[in-house]
Amino acid sequence: MAMVEHERDTGxxxxxxxxxxxxxxxxxxxxxxxxxxxxxxxxxxxxSFSITPAELEDAxxxxxxxxxxxxxxxxxxxxxxxxxxPDPATFQLMPNGATKVGRMIxxxxxxxxxxxxxxxxxxxxxxxxxxxSMGFDTFNVGPELEYFLFEDDKGTETLDEGGYxxxxxxxxxxxxxxxxxTALESMxxxxxxxxxxxxxxxxxxxxxxxxxxxxxxxxxxxxxxVKEIAKKAGYHASFMPKPLFGENGSGxxxxxxxxxxxxxxxxxxxxxxxxxxxxxxxxxxxxxHAREISAVFAQWVNSYKRLVxxxxxxxxxxxxRRNRSALIRIPLYKPGKEQATRAEIRCPDxxxxxxxxxxxLLHAGLEGIEKGYELPAPMEQNLYxxxxxxxxxxxxxxxxxxxxxxxxxxxxxxxARRALGQHIFDRYVEIKRKEWDDYRVQLTDxxxxxxxxxx
Ligand code: GLU
Ligand code: MG
Numbered sequence: 423m424a425m426v427e428h429e430r431d432t433g434x435x436x437x438x439x440x441x442x443x444x445x446x447x448x449x450x451x452x453x454x455x456x457x458x459x460x461x462x463x464x465x466x467x468x469x470s471f472s473i474t475p476a477e478l479e480d481a482x483x484x485x486x487x488x489x490x491x492x493x494x495x496x497x498x499x500x501x502x503x504x505x506x507x508p509d510p511a512t513f514q515l516m517p518n519g520a521t522k523v524g525r526m527i528x529x530x531x532x533x534x535x536x537x538x539x540x541x542x543x544x545x546x547x548x549x550x551x552x553x554x555s556m557g558f559d560t561f562n563v564g565p566e567l568e569y570f571l572f573e574d575d576k577g578t579e580t581l582d583e584g585g586y587x588x589x590x591x592x593x594x595x596x597x598x599x600x601x602x603x604t605a606l607e608s609m610x611x612x613x614x615x616x617x618x619x620x621x622x623x624x625x626x627x628x629x630x631x632x633x634x635x636x637x638x639x640x641x642x643x644x645x646x647x648v649k650e651i652a653k654k655a656g657y658h659a660s661f662m663p664k665p666l667f668g669e670n671g672s673g674x675x676x677x678x679x680x681x682x683x684x685x686x687x688x689x690x691x692x693x694x695x696x697x698x699x700x701x702x703x704x705x706x707x708x709x710x711h712a713r714e715i716s717a718v719f720a721q722w723v724n725s726y727k728r729l730v731x732x733x734x735x736x737x738x739x740x741x742x743r744r745n746r747s748a749l750i751r752i753p754l755y756k757p758g759k760e761q762a763t764r765a766e767i768r769c770p771d772x773x774x775x776x777x778x779x780x781x782x783l784l785h786a787g788l789e790g791i792e793k794g795y796e797l798p799a800p801m802e803q804n805l806y807x808x809x810x811x812x813x814x815x816x817x818x819x820x821x822x823x824x825x826x827x828x829x830x831x832x833x834x835x836x837x838a839r840r841a842l843g844q845h846i847f848d849r850y851v852e853i854k855r856k857e858w859d860d861y862r863v864q865l866t867d868x869x870x871x872x873x874x875x876x877x
Contacts, residue, residue, distance in 0.1 A: 485528070490540075583622050676767050748801055
Protein backbone atom coordinates (compact mmCIF):
# COMPACT_ATOMS: atom_id res chain seq x y z
CA MET A 423 0.00 0.00 0.00
CA ALA A 424 2.77 2.41 0.91
CA MET A 425 4.27 1.84 -2.52
CA VAL A 426 0.99 2.59 -4.25
CA GLU A 427 0.61 5.80 -2.26
CA HIS A 428 4.12 6.76 -3.21
CA GLU A 429 3.47 6.26 -6.88
CA ARG A 430 0.24 8.19 -6.78
CA ASP A 431 1.93 11.08 -5.08
CA THR A 432 5.09 11.43 -7.07
CA GLY A 433 5.52 8.95 -9.85
CA UNK A 434 4.57 8.79 -13.49
CA UNK A 435 0.91 8.58 -14.27
CA UNK A 436 0.21 4.87 -14.13
CA UNK A 437 -2.74 2.76 -13.09
CA UNK A 438 -2.25 0.80 -9.93
CA UNK A 439 -3.48 -2.70 -10.98
CA UNK A 440 -5.59 -3.35 -7.86
CA UNK A 441 -7.37 0.03 -8.01
CA UNK A 442 -7.85 -0.43 -11.73
CA UNK A 443 -9.55 -3.81 -11.23
CA UNK A 444 -11.73 -2.36 -8.51
CA UNK A 445 -12.96 0.42 -10.82
CA UNK A 446 -13.85 -2.01 -13.60
CA UNK A 447 -15.71 -4.19 -11.11
CA UNK A 448 -17.66 -1.29 -9.62
CA UNK A 449 -18.63 0.13 -12.98
CA UNK A 450 -20.04 -3.21 -13.96
CA UNK A 451 -21.76 -4.00 -10.64
CA UNK A 452 -23.34 -0.58 -10.29
CA UNK A 453 -24.35 -0.48 -13.91
CA UNK A 454 -22.61 2.84 -14.50
CA UNK A 455 -23.58 4.41 -17.86
CA UNK A 456 -20.89 7.07 -18.20
CA UNK A 457 -17.62 7.98 -16.58
CA UNK A 458 -16.57 11.62 -16.45
CA UNK A 459 -12.84 12.24 -16.74
CA UNK A 460 -11.75 15.43 -14.98
CA UNK A 461 -8.70 17.65 -14.94
CA UNK A 462 -8.17 21.40 -14.55
CA UNK A 463 -6.71 24.15 -16.68
CA UNK A 464 -4.13 26.56 -15.28
CA UNK A 465 -6.73 28.70 -13.55
CA UNK A 466 -8.32 25.68 -11.88
CA UNK A 467 -11.46 25.52 -14.03
CA UNK A 468 -12.74 21.98 -14.04
CA UNK A 469 -12.59 20.34 -17.47
CA SER A 470 -14.56 17.19 -18.11
CA PHE A 471 -15.27 14.76 -20.88
CA SER A 472 -17.15 11.49 -20.68
CA ILE A 473 -16.62 7.96 -21.84
CA THR A 474 -18.82 4.88 -21.83
CA PRO A 475 -17.81 1.79 -19.85
CA ALA A 476 -16.79 0.12 -23.12
CA GLU A 477 -13.88 2.57 -23.35
CA LEU A 478 -12.88 2.32 -19.73
CA GLU A 479 -10.24 -0.39 -19.93
CA ASP A 480 -8.42 1.38 -22.75
CA ALA A 481 -8.68 4.69 -20.93
CA UNK A 482 -7.10 3.19 -17.81
CA UNK A 483 -4.28 1.64 -19.86
CA UNK A 484 -3.41 4.35 -22.33
CA UNK A 485 -5.53 7.34 -21.42
CA UNK A 486 -7.90 9.23 -23.69
CA UNK A 487 -6.69 11.79 -26.21
CA UNK A 488 -8.03 15.34 -26.32
CA UNK A 489 -7.18 18.65 -27.97
CA UNK A 490 -5.05 20.57 -25.51
CA UNK A 491 -5.04 23.78 -27.54
CA UNK A 492 -8.50 24.77 -26.32
CA UNK A 493 -7.55 24.45 -22.64
CA UNK A 494 -6.41 27.71 -21.00
CA UNK A 495 -2.66 27.64 -20.51
CA UNK A 496 -2.08 24.33 -22.29
CA UNK A 497 -0.16 23.94 -25.53
CA UNK A 498 -0.68 25.93 -28.69
CA UNK A 499 -2.25 24.49 -31.84
CA UNK A 500 1.05 23.14 -33.20
CA UNK A 501 1.51 20.69 -30.36
CA UNK A 502 -2.01 20.17 -29.13
CA UNK A 503 -2.40 16.39 -28.78
CA UNK A 504 -2.76 15.59 -25.11
CA UNK A 505 -3.75 12.47 -23.22
CA UNK A 506 -5.72 12.25 -19.97
CA UNK A 507 -5.01 9.15 -17.88
CA PRO A 508 -7.62 8.57 -15.17
CA ASP A 509 -6.30 7.89 -11.68
CA PRO A 510 -8.33 4.83 -10.62
CA ALA A 511 -7.92 5.68 -6.93
CA THR A 512 -10.15 8.72 -7.52
CA PHE A 513 -13.15 6.80 -8.84
CA GLN A 514 -16.42 7.97 -7.28
CA LEU A 515 -20.07 7.87 -8.23
CA MET A 516 -21.63 11.26 -8.88
CA PRO A 517 -24.39 12.06 -6.35
CA ASN A 518 -28.09 11.52 -7.20
CA GLY A 519 -29.38 11.41 -10.71
CA ALA A 520 -31.36 8.63 -12.34
CA THR A 521 -28.47 7.62 -14.59
CA LYS A 522 -25.44 6.28 -12.76
CA VAL A 523 -22.39 8.33 -13.58
CA GLY A 524 -18.87 7.85 -12.28
CA ARG A 525 -15.96 10.24 -12.24
CA MET A 526 -12.19 9.94 -12.12
CA ILE A 527 -9.56 12.62 -11.90
CA UNK A 528 -6.87 12.48 -14.56
CA UNK A 529 -3.20 13.10 -14.95
CA UNK A 530 -2.40 14.77 -18.25
CA UNK A 531 0.43 13.24 -20.26
CA UNK A 532 2.00 13.79 -23.68
CA UNK A 533 1.26 11.34 -26.51
CA UNK A 534 4.42 9.39 -25.60
CA UNK A 535 3.25 8.96 -22.02
CA UNK A 536 5.48 11.50 -20.26
CA UNK A 537 3.92 13.73 -17.59
CA UNK A 538 2.81 16.99 -19.17
CA UNK A 539 4.55 20.07 -17.71
CA UNK A 540 1.36 22.08 -18.13
CA UNK A 541 -0.72 19.82 -15.87
CA UNK A 542 -1.39 21.49 -12.49
CA UNK A 543 -1.77 18.07 -10.82
CA UNK A 544 1.75 17.22 -11.95
CA UNK A 545 3.05 20.45 -10.43
CA UNK A 546 1.62 19.38 -7.08
CA UNK A 547 3.12 15.89 -7.45
CA UNK A 548 6.50 17.50 -8.10
CA UNK A 549 6.18 19.59 -4.94
CA UNK A 550 5.34 16.42 -2.99
CA UNK A 551 8.41 14.73 -4.49
CA UNK A 552 10.57 17.57 -3.18
CA UNK A 553 8.97 17.14 0.25
CA UNK A 554 9.72 13.41 0.22
CA SER A 555 13.32 14.00 -0.77
CA MET A 556 13.56 16.14 2.39
CA GLY A 557 12.38 13.29 4.60
CA PHE A 558 8.68 14.11 5.12
CA ASP A 559 6.02 11.76 3.87
CA THR A 560 2.78 13.74 4.01
CA PHE A 561 1.66 17.35 3.54
CA ASN A 562 -1.69 17.52 5.30
CA VAL A 563 -4.01 20.36 4.37
CA GLY A 564 -7.44 21.44 5.53
CA PRO A 565 -8.88 24.26 3.39
CA GLU A 566 -11.93 26.20 4.60
CA LEU A 567 -13.79 27.29 1.49
CA GLU A 568 -16.30 30.09 1.97
CA TYR A 569 -18.94 30.95 -0.61
CA PHE A 570 -22.07 33.02 -1.19
CA LEU A 571 -25.50 31.90 -2.30
CA PHE A 572 -27.32 34.31 -4.60
CA GLU A 573 -30.82 34.27 -6.09
CA ASP A 574 -29.26 33.83 -9.55
CA ASP A 575 -26.03 34.38 -11.46
CA LYS A 576 -27.10 37.77 -12.84
CA GLY A 577 -26.81 39.72 -9.62
CA THR A 578 -25.96 39.58 -5.96
CA GLU A 579 -29.39 39.35 -4.34
CA THR A 580 -28.77 37.44 -1.12
CA LEU A 581 -31.02 34.82 0.44
CA ASP A 582 -30.76 36.00 4.04
CA GLU A 583 -29.30 38.65 6.29
CA GLY A 584 -27.49 35.94 8.15
CA GLY A 585 -24.39 36.56 10.23
CA TYR A 586 -21.78 34.37 11.86
CA UNK A 587 -23.29 31.09 13.07
CA UNK A 588 -26.81 32.35 12.28
CA UNK A 589 -29.38 29.61 12.63
CA UNK A 590 -32.57 28.31 10.96
CA UNK A 591 -35.13 31.09 10.47
CA UNK A 592 -32.54 33.49 9.11
CA UNK A 593 -30.58 30.78 7.42
CA UNK A 594 -32.48 30.00 4.24
CA UNK A 595 -29.81 27.67 3.05
CA UNK A 596 -29.89 25.18 5.93
CA UNK A 597 -31.54 22.46 3.84
CA UNK A 598 -29.29 23.17 0.91
CA UNK A 599 -26.19 22.88 3.05
CA UNK A 600 -27.33 19.53 4.44
CA UNK A 601 -27.92 18.24 0.95
CA UNK A 602 -24.48 19.46 -0.09
CA UNK A 603 -22.82 17.67 2.83
CA THR A 604 -24.61 14.42 2.03
CA ALA A 605 -23.47 14.69 -1.58
CA LEU A 606 -19.87 15.43 -0.60
CA GLU A 607 -19.79 12.49 1.78
CA SER A 608 -21.26 10.21 -0.86
CA MET A 609 -18.25 11.13 -2.99
CA UNK A 610 -15.73 10.15 -0.33
CA UNK A 611 -15.20 13.65 1.09
CA UNK A 612 -15.71 13.71 4.87
CA UNK A 613 -17.07 16.98 6.25
CA UNK A 614 -16.18 18.31 9.69
CA UNK A 615 -17.62 21.68 10.32
CA UNK A 616 -20.42 23.67 8.78
CA UNK A 617 -21.78 27.13 9.48
CA UNK A 618 -23.22 30.37 8.22
CA UNK A 619 -20.41 32.89 7.74
CA UNK A 620 -20.26 36.57 8.65
CA UNK A 621 -21.60 37.91 5.34
CA UNK A 622 -25.27 37.72 4.36
CA UNK A 623 -25.94 34.47 2.50
CA UNK A 624 -22.32 33.43 3.09
CA UNK A 625 -21.47 29.86 4.07
CA UNK A 626 -18.62 27.59 4.96
CA UNK A 627 -18.41 23.80 4.80
CA UNK A 628 -15.09 22.45 6.05
CA UNK A 629 -13.74 19.16 4.75
CA UNK A 630 -11.73 16.94 7.06
CA UNK A 631 -8.00 17.48 6.41
CA UNK A 632 -6.23 15.12 4.06
CA UNK A 633 -2.98 14.77 2.13
CA UNK A 634 -2.54 17.60 -0.37
CA UNK A 635 -3.13 15.58 -3.54
CA UNK A 636 -6.40 14.08 -2.35
CA UNK A 637 -7.40 17.46 -0.95
CA UNK A 638 -6.81 19.27 -4.24
CA UNK A 639 -8.98 16.61 -5.92
CA UNK A 640 -11.58 17.09 -3.16
CA UNK A 641 -11.49 20.86 -3.58
CA UNK A 642 -12.38 20.86 -7.27
CA UNK A 643 -15.11 18.32 -6.50
CA UNK A 644 -16.41 20.44 -3.61
CA UNK A 645 -16.77 23.51 -5.79
CA UNK A 646 -18.71 21.58 -8.40
CA UNK A 647 -20.99 19.88 -5.84
CA VAL A 648 -21.77 23.17 -4.02
CA LYS A 649 -22.63 24.84 -7.33
CA GLU A 650 -24.67 21.95 -8.71
CA ILE A 651 -26.81 21.56 -5.62
CA ALA A 652 -27.46 25.28 -5.41
CA LYS A 653 -28.41 25.29 -9.08
CA LYS A 654 -30.86 22.43 -8.63
CA ALA A 655 -32.63 24.54 -6.00
CA GLY A 656 -32.66 27.52 -8.38
CA TYR A 657 -29.83 29.50 -6.71
CA HIS A 658 -26.30 30.44 -7.69
CA ALA A 659 -23.32 29.55 -5.48
CA SER A 660 -20.26 31.73 -6.02
CA PHE A 661 -16.66 31.36 -4.89
CA MET A 662 -15.85 34.85 -6.16
CA PRO A 663 -13.45 36.28 -3.55
CA LYS A 664 -15.27 39.59 -3.02
CA PRO A 665 -18.75 39.69 -4.52
CA LEU A 666 -20.31 42.26 -2.13
CA PHE A 667 -18.89 45.71 -1.49
CA GLY A 668 -18.69 46.52 2.22
CA GLU A 669 -19.08 42.89 3.37
CA ASN A 670 -16.57 40.14 4.14
CA GLY A 671 -15.18 38.37 1.13
CA SER A 672 -14.74 34.62 0.76
CA GLY A 673 -11.45 33.11 1.84
CA UNK A 674 -9.90 29.68 1.74
CA UNK A 675 -7.92 29.59 4.99
CA UNK A 676 -5.69 26.58 4.69
CA UNK A 677 -4.49 24.57 7.70
CA UNK A 678 -1.20 22.83 7.01
CA UNK A 679 1.22 20.40 8.65
CA UNK A 680 3.99 18.02 7.62
CA UNK A 681 4.08 14.44 8.83
CA UNK A 682 6.81 11.81 8.95
CA UNK A 683 5.96 8.23 9.87
CA UNK A 684 2.58 9.26 11.28
CA UNK A 685 4.12 11.95 13.52
CA UNK A 686 3.47 15.65 13.24
CA UNK A 687 6.80 17.31 12.37
CA UNK A 688 5.42 20.72 13.42
CA UNK A 689 4.98 19.74 17.09
CA UNK A 690 7.48 20.25 19.89
CA UNK A 691 6.31 19.72 23.49
CA UNK A 692 9.09 21.95 24.88
CA UNK A 693 8.46 25.02 22.78
CA UNK A 694 6.46 27.98 24.12
CA UNK A 695 4.21 27.83 21.04
CA UNK A 696 4.42 23.99 20.82
CA UNK A 697 6.10 24.53 17.45
CA UNK A 698 9.13 22.55 16.32
CA UNK A 699 12.06 24.14 14.50
CA UNK A 700 10.71 22.55 11.33
CA UNK A 701 7.31 24.15 11.89
CA UNK A 702 8.89 27.55 12.55
CA UNK A 703 11.10 27.42 9.47
CA UNK A 704 8.13 26.33 7.34
CA UNK A 705 6.11 29.34 8.49
CA UNK A 706 9.11 31.61 8.02
CA UNK A 707 9.39 30.32 4.44
CA UNK A 708 5.76 31.13 3.70
CA UNK A 709 6.07 34.61 5.18
CA UNK A 710 9.27 35.28 3.27
CA HIS A 711 7.82 34.18 -0.08
CA ALA A 712 4.16 35.20 0.35
CA ARG A 713 4.36 38.21 -1.96
CA GLU A 714 6.00 36.17 -4.73
CA ILE A 715 3.34 33.44 -4.76
CA SER A 716 0.39 35.73 -4.08
CA ALA A 717 -0.64 35.61 -7.76
CA VAL A 718 -1.10 31.85 -7.30
CA PHE A 719 -3.21 31.71 -4.13
CA ALA A 720 -5.06 34.94 -5.02
CA GLN A 721 -5.16 34.82 -8.81
CA TRP A 722 -7.93 37.18 -9.89
CA VAL A 723 -8.31 40.97 -10.14
CA ASN A 724 -11.14 40.51 -7.65
CA SER A 725 -8.95 38.58 -5.17
CA TYR A 726 -7.24 41.86 -4.22
CA LYS A 727 -10.57 43.52 -3.38
CA ARG A 728 -10.82 40.93 -0.59
CA LEU A 729 -7.30 41.40 0.79
CA VAL A 730 -8.02 44.81 2.35
CA UNK A 731 -8.16 45.91 6.00
CA UNK A 732 -11.33 45.49 8.00
CA UNK A 733 -12.90 42.27 6.71
CA UNK A 734 -11.05 39.48 8.55
CA UNK A 735 -8.86 38.86 5.53
CA UNK A 736 -5.11 39.22 5.94
CA UNK A 737 -3.21 42.14 4.46
CA UNK A 738 0.09 42.16 6.31
CA UNK A 739 2.80 39.55 6.23
CA UNK A 740 3.08 38.43 9.86
CA UNK A 741 2.13 35.49 12.04
CA UNK A 742 0.23 35.22 15.28
CA ARG A 743 -1.50 32.80 17.63
CA ARG A 744 -4.82 34.59 17.95
CA ASN A 745 -4.88 37.47 15.63
CA ARG A 746 -6.99 36.90 12.53
CA SER A 747 -5.56 39.91 10.75
CA ALA A 748 -2.21 38.08 10.47
CA LEU A 749 -1.30 36.10 7.37
CA ILE A 750 -0.53 32.93 9.30
CA ARG A 751 -2.17 31.91 12.53
CA ILE A 752 -1.15 29.07 14.82
CA PRO A 753 -4.34 27.75 16.38
CA LEU A 754 -3.86 27.37 20.14
CA TYR A 755 -2.41 24.01 21.20
CA LYS A 756 -4.79 21.82 23.21
CA PRO A 757 -3.21 19.21 25.51
CA GLY A 758 -3.00 15.79 23.91
CA LYS A 759 -3.59 17.21 20.44
CA GLU A 760 -0.04 17.25 19.12
CA GLN A 761 -1.21 15.80 15.81
CA ALA A 762 -3.33 18.93 15.33
CA THR A 763 -0.46 21.44 15.64
CA ARG A 764 -0.66 23.34 12.36
CA ALA A 765 -0.21 26.62 10.53
CA GLU A 766 -3.32 28.29 9.15
CA ILE A 767 -2.52 30.49 6.17
CA ARG A 768 -5.36 32.94 5.61
CA CYS A 769 -4.61 34.64 2.29
CA PRO A 770 -5.70 32.05 -0.32
CA ASP A 771 -9.18 32.41 -1.74
CA UNK A 772 -11.56 29.66 -2.85
CA UNK A 773 -11.33 30.63 -6.54
CA UNK A 774 -7.68 29.58 -6.74
CA UNK A 775 -6.33 26.54 -8.52
CA UNK A 776 -5.88 24.23 -5.50
CA UNK A 777 -3.17 22.11 -7.18
CA UNK A 778 -0.99 25.14 -7.88
CA UNK A 779 -1.83 26.77 -4.56
CA UNK A 780 -0.92 23.76 -2.43
CA UNK A 781 2.24 23.28 -4.50
CA UNK A 782 3.32 26.91 -4.11
CA LEU A 783 2.57 26.91 -0.37
CA LEU A 784 4.52 23.69 0.10
CA HIS A 785 7.53 24.95 -1.86
CA ALA A 786 7.59 28.19 0.14
CA GLY A 787 7.49 26.26 3.43
CA LEU A 788 10.13 23.74 2.31
CA GLU A 789 12.36 26.58 1.20
CA GLY A 790 12.23 27.91 4.76
CA ILE A 791 13.18 24.48 6.14
CA GLU A 792 15.93 23.87 3.61
CA LYS A 793 17.52 27.28 4.07
CA GLY A 794 16.89 27.42 7.81
CA TYR A 795 14.91 30.70 7.79
CA GLU A 796 14.40 32.38 11.19
CA LEU A 797 10.84 32.90 12.29
CA PRO A 798 10.24 36.55 13.21
CA ALA A 799 8.46 37.38 16.51
CA PRO A 800 4.67 36.90 16.48
CA MET A 801 2.42 39.97 16.14
CA GLU A 802 -0.39 39.69 18.61
CA GLN A 803 -1.95 43.13 18.15
CA ASN A 804 -4.58 43.86 15.50
CA LEU A 805 -2.46 44.73 12.49
CA TYR A 806 -5.24 46.72 10.85
CA UNK A 807 -4.77 49.27 13.64
CA UNK A 808 -1.07 49.89 13.12
CA UNK A 809 -0.07 53.01 11.21
CA UNK A 810 2.18 52.69 8.17
CA UNK A 811 4.99 54.11 10.29
CA UNK A 812 4.49 51.48 13.03
CA UNK A 813 4.46 48.70 10.46
CA UNK A 814 7.67 50.00 8.94
CA UNK A 815 9.33 50.05 12.36
CA UNK A 816 8.34 46.46 12.93
CA UNK A 817 9.40 45.42 9.44
CA UNK A 818 5.92 44.26 8.44
CA UNK A 819 5.30 44.29 4.71
CA UNK A 820 1.92 44.03 3.01
CA UNK A 821 0.66 41.58 0.41
CA UNK A 822 0.44 42.96 -3.14
CA UNK A 823 -2.44 45.42 -3.46
CA UNK A 824 -3.41 44.46 -7.00
CA UNK A 825 -3.12 41.55 -9.39
CA UNK A 826 -0.70 43.71 -11.40
CA UNK A 827 1.63 44.06 -8.42
CA UNK A 828 1.29 40.34 -7.65
CA UNK A 829 2.26 39.39 -11.20
CA UNK A 830 5.27 41.70 -11.07
CA UNK A 831 6.38 39.86 -7.93
CA UNK A 832 5.71 36.42 -9.38
CA UNK A 833 7.45 37.13 -12.66
CA UNK A 834 10.79 37.74 -10.95
CA UNK A 835 10.51 34.92 -8.41
CA UNK A 836 12.96 32.04 -8.70
CA UNK A 837 10.89 30.08 -6.18
CA ALA A 838 7.72 30.47 -8.26
CA ARG A 839 9.56 29.45 -11.42
CA ARG A 840 10.80 26.28 -9.72
CA ALA A 841 7.44 25.58 -8.09
CA LEU A 842 5.37 25.96 -11.25
CA GLY A 843 7.95 24.72 -13.74
CA GLN A 844 9.04 26.85 -16.70
CA HIS A 845 6.05 25.98 -18.89
CA ILE A 846 3.31 26.92 -16.43
CA PHE A 847 5.32 29.83 -15.07
CA ASP A 848 5.52 31.48 -18.52
CA ARG A 849 1.90 30.79 -19.42
CA TYR A 850 0.64 31.89 -16.05
CA VAL A 851 2.47 35.20 -16.12
CA GLU A 852 1.19 35.81 -19.66
CA ILE A 853 -2.47 34.95 -18.91
CA LYS A 854 -2.61 36.87 -15.66
CA ARG A 855 -0.83 39.90 -17.05
CA LYS A 856 -3.41 40.00 -19.80
CA GLU A 857 -6.21 39.82 -17.23
CA TRP A 858 -4.68 42.76 -15.39
CA ASP A 859 -4.20 44.74 -18.61
CA ASP A 860 -7.83 44.16 -19.57
CA TYR A 861 -8.95 45.39 -16.19
CA ARG A 862 -6.78 48.44 -15.76
CA VAL A 863 -8.11 50.17 -18.86
CA GLN A 864 -11.70 49.93 -17.62
CA LEU A 865 -13.50 53.04 -16.47
CA THR A 866 -15.30 52.28 -13.24
CA ASP A 867 -18.51 53.70 -11.82
CA UNK A 868 -16.54 54.94 -8.88
CA UNK A 869 -14.29 57.23 -10.93
CA UNK A 870 -17.11 58.48 -13.17
CA UNK A 871 -19.11 59.51 -10.10
CA UNK A 872 -16.10 60.93 -8.33
CA UNK A 873 -14.50 62.84 -11.19
CA UNK A 874 -16.81 63.65 -14.07
CA UNK A 875 -18.70 66.50 -12.45
CA UNK A 876 -15.77 68.06 -10.61
CA UNK A 877 -12.80 67.74 -12.92
N1 GLU B 1 -14.34 35.75 5.23
C1 GLU B 1 -13.08 36.09 5.85
C2 GLU B 1 -11.97 36.08 4.78
O1 GLU B 1 -12.11 36.67 3.80
C3 GLU B 1 -12.72 35.15 6.96
C4 GLU B 1 -13.73 34.96 8.05
C5 GLU B 1 -13.25 33.88 9.04
O2 GLU B 1 -12.49 34.20 9.94
O3 GLU B 1 -13.58 32.72 8.81
O4 GLU B 1 -10.93 35.51 4.88
MG1 MG C 1 -14.54 31.21 7.75
